[in-house]
Amino acid sequence: MTADDSFGRLEDDDYPAYTMGRAAEMLGTTQGFLRAIGEARLITPLRSEGGHRRYSRYQLRMAARARELVDQGTPIEAACRIIILEDQLEEAQRINAEYRRAAGAENAPQAFAPGA
Numbered sequence: 001m002t003a004d005d006s007f008g009r010l011e012d013d014d015y016p017a018y019t020m021g022r023a024a025e026m027l028g029t030t031q032g033f034l035r036a037i038g039e040a041r042l043i044t045p046l047r048s049e050g051g052h053r054r055y056s057r058y059q060l061r062m063a064a065r066a067r068e069l070v071d072q073g074t075p076i077e078a079a080c081r082i083i084i085l086e087d088q089l090e091e092a093q094r095i096n097a098e099y100r101r102a103a104g105a106e107n108a109p110q111a112f113a114p115g116a
Contacts, residue, residue, distance in 0.1 A: 012056075013056060013057045013058040014056045014058055015056055015057075016045065016046040016054035016055060016056050016059075017054070017055075017056065017057070018054065018055045018056070018057075018060065019052060019053070019054060019055075020034055020045070020052065020053045020054075020055070023055040023059075023060055023063070026060060027060065027063055027064055027067055028067075029063070029067050033063075033067065033070075034053070034055075034063060036076055037062075037063055037066050037076065037080055038053075040076060040077050040080035040081075041080065041084075042062055042063070042066055042080035042083055042084065043055070043059040043062050043063060045059065062083055062087070065079075065083050065086075066079045066080060066083055069082060069083070
């Protein structure tokens with residue numbers, strides 16, 4: 001992998017670029033909090049060859065949302081469940097919008113081409 005390839009991967013939301021310590025620092029939380037939301041199955045960090053947890057930007061956004069809910073008094077297990085449901089709803093809405101666009105394209109009047 002070249003240096004250019006490595007930098008390109010940092011733009012990938014799913015690339016596990018952050019160590020547990022760095023992730024906790026960025027979120028202003030503890031490593032224990034990250035372990036707890038992992039145990040609650042909100043996020044599953046990738047493991048490096050040495051067995052260290054690595055987090056993606058997407059996972060950090062999920063963890064930040066969990067911290068927000070926990071800071072508001074929501075129990076951690078409930079916060080994780082809420083976030084999972086929010087994520088599932090967002091995905092379902094995205095899929096429905098794609099189906100609507102596809103159905104609209106199929107039902108759109110076809111342009112008349114002279115001589116066809």
